[in-house]
Amino acid sequence: MKAGNLNHANLVQASEFIARLNSLPQCHIGYLGTSQDDILHSLEEMNSDAESAAFIVWEDGAIAGFLGVDADLNKGTAELWGPFVQENEIMRLLWEKALHYFEGNLHSYFLFADTANHTAAEFASRNGFKLQSAHTFMELKGYPSIDLIDVSLLPPRCHSEFIHLHDTVFPHTYYSGKEIIGRVNDDHKVYASGDADGLNGYLYAEYNREEKEGSIEFIGVNSSKRNKGIGRKLLDMAVHDLFVNAGAASIKLCVGTTNEKALFLYKKAGFKVERALSFYKLNIWE
DSSP states (O other), rough: EEEEEGGGGGGHHHHHHHHHHHGGGGOTTTTSSHHHHHHHHHHHHHHOOOOOOOEEEEEETTEEEEEEEEEEETTEEEEEEEEESHHHHHHHHHHHHHHTTTTTTTTTTEEEEETTHHHHHHHHHHTOEEEEEEEEEEEOOOOOOOOOOOBBBBOOOGHHHHHHHHHHSSSSSSSSHHHHHOOOOEEOOOEEEETTTTHHHHHHHHEEEETTTTEEEEEEEOOOGTTTHHHHHHHHHHHHIIIIIOOOEEEEEEEEOOOOOHHHHHHHHHHHHEEEEEEEEEEEEE
16 A cells, blocks of 8 residues: 555546545545546646645555645635545545645645545544534526526625625625625626615626536525515526526535525425535644
8 A cells, every 4th residue: 555646647547536436425525526527627727736735545556545635725724625535544544644744734624525425424523523514405407487587787886785795694604705706707696686775685606618507606685685585586587697698507506404495495496406415624723
């Protein structure tokens, strides 16, 4: 058994290994897809990223374990792509190499794994990760409606109002309101609903042209305007724009498993449950 780092020479072999395992619920990690082509593309990006690294264990010339660390040194955080292993000893070796490699540079590690992935749950428990939340992934394919729906995008004059609303509804999430405004372009849109009182709610969605895939990232409604159908109006607006105007083949989203109102909203709009995942976090400087 020997260990090493991901490099250009073993990208294809690593993508084959991960694709085989990530298609299984009991091995699935949420940060990666299930097709080998998608995984290979992700590994190529990681291999060219000076901040990130991945570690491999071989046995008898074949890959027996993989752990990627998609790091953001500026924030001091990283997403774990894995561990993809079957043996505890290999799991321990990969984790030790990762911790040593990033020692002093990262303070938080995130792990996103299928609820059926007991290996990841055991890894998290053994190494001090804490379960933060559970999420349900949903997908909508096809769009039968041909009705025209007016699309209202967030105007610049409402940027400050949007930032306040987003940061209030989703404090400490992966994109702040200011970061979302900085991402807005033809494929990253903030849909808005407002009246004389101002901004009532918004939906932030992204579109991947290469994959023809849309993703609903956030829906936020002002607390004083809830239960008035604003969330469904925003969802219909975004779905129509992504399918009809952008040409999406599917739309995906992630929602908290305990958020029954949101689950009901998405199911009513035609979204189907694809997968349930658990989110773990390790703070190593506590």
